[in-house]
Amino acid sequence: MSGVQHSPDAAMPLDTARGAHGVQPALWYTAALALLALLLPFLEGVPVIGWLASPFQRIQLTYGLVFSIAALAFNLLLGYTGLLSFGHAAFFGGAAYAAGLLVKYLHVYSMEGFLLAGLTSATVLAAVFGSVCVRYTRIFFSILTLALSQVLWALALKFFWITNGTDGLSIPTPILLGGLVGTAGDKVRFLSFTYYYYVLFIFFICVAVMGVIAASPFGKALQAIRDNEVRAQFVGIGVRRYRWYAFVISGAFTGVAGALFAPLNGLTTPDILHWTFSGKIVFMTVLGGFKSFIGPILGGVAYNYLETYVIKTTEYWQMLLGIILVALVLVMPQGIVGVFAWGSRRERRNR
Amino acid sequence: MDVLLAQLLNSLLYAAVLFLIAGGLSLIYGVMRIVNLAHGSLFALGAYVMAWGISRVAGASGAEPAYLIVLLPVAAAAVGATGAVVEPLFLRPLYARAEEYQLLLTFGLLLILEDAMRYIWGATPLTVSPLWASFGSMHVLGATYPRYNVVVILLGLATAILLWAFVFKTRFGVILRATSQNRRMAAALGINVSAVYVQAFALGCLMAGLAGAVIVPIQGAVLGMGVDALILAFVVVVIGGLGSLEGALVGALIVGLVRTIAIQYFPELELAVLYLIAAVVLITRPAGLLGRA
DSSP states (O other), X not given: OTTOOOOGGGOOOOGGGTTSXXXXXXXXXXXXXXXXXXXXXXXXXXXXXXXXXXXXXXXXXXHHHHHHHHHHHHHIIIIIIOOOOSOTHHHHHHHHHHHHHHHHHHOOOBHHHHHHHHHHHHHHHHHHHHXXXXXXXXXXXXXXXXXXXXXXXXXXXXXXXXHOGGGOEEOOOOBSGGGTSOOOSOHHHIIIIIHHHHHHHHHHHHHHHHHHHHHSHHHHHHHHHHHOHHHHHHTTOOHHHHHHHHHHHHHHHHHHHHHHHHHHHSEEOGGGGSHHHHHHHHHHHHHHOTTSSSHHHHHHHHHHHHHHHHHHHOSOHHHHHHHHHHHHHHHOTTHHHHHHHHHHHHHHHHO | OHHHHHHHHHHHHHHHHHHHHHHHHHHHHHHHOOOXXXXXXXXXXXXXXXXXHHHHHHGGGOOOHHHHHHHHHHHHHHHHHHHHHHIIIIIGGGTTSOHHHHHHHHHHHHHHHHHHHHHHHOSSOBOOHHHHHHTOEEEETTEEEEHHHHHHHHHHHHHHHHHHHHHHXXXXXXXXXXXXXXXXXXXXXXXXXXXXXXXXXXXXXXXXXXHHHHHHHHHOBOTTHXXXXXXXXXXXXXXXXXXXXXXXXXXXXXXXXXHHHHHHHOGGGHHHHHHHHHHHHHHHOTTOSSOOO
16 A cells, blocks of 8 residues: 555465465355354244344344454454554544444434544544554553553543543434434344344445455555564565554554444443453454454454353353463464364365 | 642652562563563452451451561562462463463463452452551651551662662572573573573562552552552553663652642543653653663
8 A cells, every 4th residue: 555566466365365275165154154144133933043043142243243343453453463452442442432422412323423433533543542652562562552541541430521430421222324224113123133234234344344454465564564574674664654554444443343332332331441341352352363364253253252151150250261361372372263274174184 | 848748758658669569560571571461460469468367367456567577578478479380380381482472361360360369358348457557657857647658668668779689789680680681691501591580470479469468558458459550560660661670660759759749639630641651751762761772
């Protein structure tokens, strides 16, 4: 992008193609899963998988998709650029708060309004934070992102007359597409059907756009920076500028996720600005596998199920997440995707 | 005048505790190049062990100053021992791998430790304020000030001097500095680097535990105190320079002073002001005020 010329063969397929095997099955699985997601609301009567299609499960999946967008955006930085941010809650929560403030002060109930406000605020925040943070890499980058996002959290908490403090801002059922789609009826029906499709649609767009970015010469340049900063500089890549672009793009998409999250949750509390929420985004990405493009998608969905079902069974879910994270890092650094890849390799060997 | 002096002492008290936490964090980073995200939780662990120990020994009857002298080293040593277990078990397998993994792992440890403390000691805060009260108050230049707080300030000062002497005047200090400068060369010269790593990590954790144990009579042991402390310790080491003990001292003094002023005049912006300072330092002097570039 932007003036820098790359050799044409730098534009190779996505990261999933690494190691040449497994591309075709991966594409197949992806298409099958996408189709399943599209048809899900109509599968409620089907015997074996019917329970997956219940309104409750569809709302869970909607949460998962929202988290997936955030994790995917986060992975543009971690997996592709090699920068571990502990401050993505700022963009997620910032966008959600933008939607909340839009309702509170301007009485706007349009979902597109939320998205626009979320996207804008997250992009501006990312541009500002990024201009400071990308001067550093590795641990300093992590600390800086963490620190700046905590400032936002502290502000949300302390300026309670604007943000309602710990009570948070409530977000009513939004108007979709300027009223073209009926939003009447009960909340569960809205969230599990109309809003489910709305999120799914935006999810597809985000995945496609981020996929294109990751596979583009720009994406390859980011990977070059990740692998060897000095070499990247020698071939003419403006390292700091590219890192900043990556940071802003990552923040912007995280903002989309935050804006989608706001009406889904119905409430924005300072929790989603706190750095532990950034930690959750990190967790999702590592759970799915940050060495591949699709890993964070699986991670986001899987994380949400984990949280939903683990919270139900134990009060100490945080400890469980911690144990899983430690285990992942020590024995399964490739995440869920790594397990699949391992399985398919075995299969091939047996053949 | 009295108020001003009390505020100054408060900021020194705050700086003393922050130095203990950030100094440990910085020591570990200086030797091992690891930033331990669970460091704040180890501080909290020290606080919980101390509070639990005092309530066990002294009961509800109140506390004698003597308990402090007995239990302070015990609580600090308990946290140091935790560190000595954590390093070989969890961190050692990661030294050959990318830096992200260490951060992820210590974040996992943070989650585990926070919930472990909630499991063991419950969600209600533990307080041992009788111990604080038993020290009474004293007159400093015409102002009345709690004696315990002065003890904490002196303890922070003593630790700083001891640590300096330890790192720069003892044989182990030489080994520590050698390892921090060049791990391979140190190993080639016959230094057992693994042992140095365990000791350095345990020492850093011990300092965090000491900070927790010493602050508990003043503010009690609360869930979430670890994470708050971690964030402030980051600010301290960013200002002072990560890996530098003098930097941790200077950073702690700056943060302690600024925070006291901020709480007095614009409480809403307390954290924001601290981070602003940290950001300005990072932009103008990336390695911190006293850090090695």
